[in-house]
Amino acid sequence: ILKIFLSSRTNDFLRTIDCAQDLRKEGIIVELGYNETDSKLEHLRDRKIDFCVIIDEKFLNVKITDIHTEKTFTTELKYLKDFLLNERNI
Helix, strand or coil: CCEEEEEECCCCHHHHHHHHHHHHCCCCEEEECCCHHHHCHHHHHHCCCCEEEEECCCCCEEEEEECCCCCEEEEEHHHHHHHHHHHCCC
C-alpha cells in the first residue's frame, strides 16, 4: 500500500484536502501536513511514508520526493495520480 505525505505552498487547505480525497479513492494512504516541519525526510521516513508531495502556489505543479532514494521529480498536478500509481518505479 502506497503512503504519501501531501502539503501545499498555500493556505488553501480545502483544495489540498480535495486533492487528498481524490488520491484516497485510488487506495493511496494520504497524510496531510500544514507546515514545513512536517515534510522533513527523516520525520517522514520514521512514519513509513513513501513519497512527499508538495503542491505549488498555483495548484499546477507538484514536487515529489521519493523518501527512500531521496530522488525528486516534478510534474503537473493533473498527472500526480498517474505518477503515483504507474510511474513511481522509475
